[in-house]
Amino acid sequence: MRIMPAGPERAAELSRLHALSFDKPWSAAEIEALIGGAGAFALVAGESSPPDSITGMILARRLFEEAEILTLAVAPQARRQGVGQGLTLACADLLRGAGVQSLFLEAGVDNPAALALYQACGFVEAGRRRDYYDRGGRKVDAVVMRLDLNTGRP
Template identity: 45%
Template sequence: MTELAVALARLHARAFADPWPEDAFAQLLAQPTTRVHAAPHGFILTRLTVDEAEILTLAVDPERRRAGIGRGLIDEAAAALAAEGATRLFLEVAVDNVAARALYAATGFAEAGVRRGYYARPGGAIDALVLSRELKLP
């Protein structure tokens, strides 16, 4: 297990009720298509495939939210992915995640579809919105 995978898993556990385990991060980091951008108190993990990219997860320490960390990570990742040839960036977000949806809307994402029953919850599965935005070189 790499130190990076351990650190990402620890922060992810602080940020999410159903966090990813260390081995999931280790497997993703071992893939040549995975990109990680980290900042103090947050990180974004993306995957690049030809000209499309996907946000796999974005985590910000709960005590540091609403301080611009998430927006900065999205902007940094989007610019880097565009520089590598990506023209569109996708993600899934739970329909009930109001804060994340507001952040994504503020950073240029728009609804592209719905994945029914995508997220398992104690009371039953809920839908995910598929969001996307165009990427351009600055």
């Protein structure tokens, strides 16, 4: 598996991949705007060509000494093969090298696979956001997770 940066020109591909993982996927225009925004970046897993060989993507944003993972998506056929973990760790390494102290994310309490992935990458629970996600009229809490990158803290 190769992990490489992806720019706004790949927004349509990333949007298609995002739609395979989320009930409310982000449009190509939304992804393009995010990647083009200050401090934001995307990494993809797979091969550089053909474009449909992308098996995963992560989108993150840095603001001074903190960063957040905005989204992570892995193609269904590539799940449970280390793609999500590889992308998460590559993102953390990139941010660590840039001097970021803490990396944050939110994951639904109803998503045990995501919670287990992030815990395996070293994230710890930092709080909860009540009723953060709307699952078709059913509200679900989000677990806020933190990974300390350059502080020496767990």
